[in-house]
Amino acid sequence: MSTTSKPSIVFCHGLWADGSCFSKVIPALQADGHEVIAVQYGLNNYADDVATVKRTLGRVSSPSILVGHSYGGATITGAGTDGRVAGLVYIAAVVPDVHETVQSELNKYPTEIFSHIEVAGGRVWIKPEGVKYFAGDLPEHEQKLVWATHYPPAADLLEQQNLDEVAWKSKPSWYILARKDQAVHPDLQRFLAKRMNAITVETDSSHVTMLSQPDVVIEVIRKAAAAVQGGQSK
Numbered sequence: 001m002s003t004t005s006k007p008s009i010v011f012c013h014g015l016w017a018d019g020s021c022f023s024k025v026i027p028a029l030q031a032d033g034h035e036v037i038a039v040q041y042g043l044n045n046y047a048d049d050v051a052t053v054k055r056t057l058g059r060v061s062s063p064s065i066l067v068g069h070s071y072g073g074a075t076i077t078g079a080g081t082d083g084r085v086a087g088l089v090y091i092a093a094v095v096p097d098v099h100e101t102v103q104s105e106l107n108k109y110p111t112e113i114f115s116h117i118e119v120a121g122g123r124v125w126i127k128p129e130g131v132k133y134f135a136g137d138l139p140e141h142e143q144k145l146v147w148a149t150h151y152p153p154a155a156d157l158l159e160q161q162n163l164d165e166v167a168w169k170s171k172p173s174w175y176i177l178a179r180k181d182q183a184v185h186p187d188l189q190r191f192l193a194k195r196m197n198a199i200t201v202e203t204d205s206s207h208v209t210m211l212s213q214p215d216v217v218i219e220v221i222r223k224a225a226a227a228v229q230g231g232q233s234k
Helices: 026-031 046-057 072-079 102-108 140-149 186-196 214-229
Strands: 008-012 036-038 064-069 085-091 117-120 123-126 173-178 199-203
Touching: 008 046, 008 072, 026 036, 026 214, 046 072, 064 072, 064 214, 072 085, 085 186, 085 214, 102 186, 173 186, 173 214, 199 214
Parallel strands: 008 036, 008 064, 064 085, 085 173, 173 199
Antiparallel strands: 117 123
């Protein structure tokens, strides 16, 4: 990789969201000269979501940095073994190891939001009063928008992971830890980041750090991009 070229940035969303959840961080990275794309997967099937990430990698230059929020941490962990991926950035994410599932990790550290969901039509929906546990540090009008546009996952999605290989064991990783998260427990995030030996940045945000503190996310991605571009291992 030449010292003048910049890695592309590929964003992977979590539950109750789509690629537009990164709308506050994408423009700054585009202005920096990165190719940027947000994966739009269906939250129906984990294997399909990982395959969609790999297809999307083909739409931008390589190497790429994968950025995963929440459940997106599992998709970049599965897809990041691809040779086109040079680094991984996790945002308040669940990061499975071989043969672990997102659900098995979440079960160890229960959080408030899962008392405010409803399964209907085979999908998992947030109840209106539950959005404050997902995005409580956003202004009220933004919380209402998050709820109005939230995309419900398949009811069994978080139990579908069965990985034989995980990307964070071979690719440099960064982790943004949300200390006020009520969806993915901060203690779970801390355990996962330490297990990965990730470069970790902690911040006082809700689960949706990229919406409530986009500058923090932009800065970590910039540091990851600089490390990858410079050929550093971390």
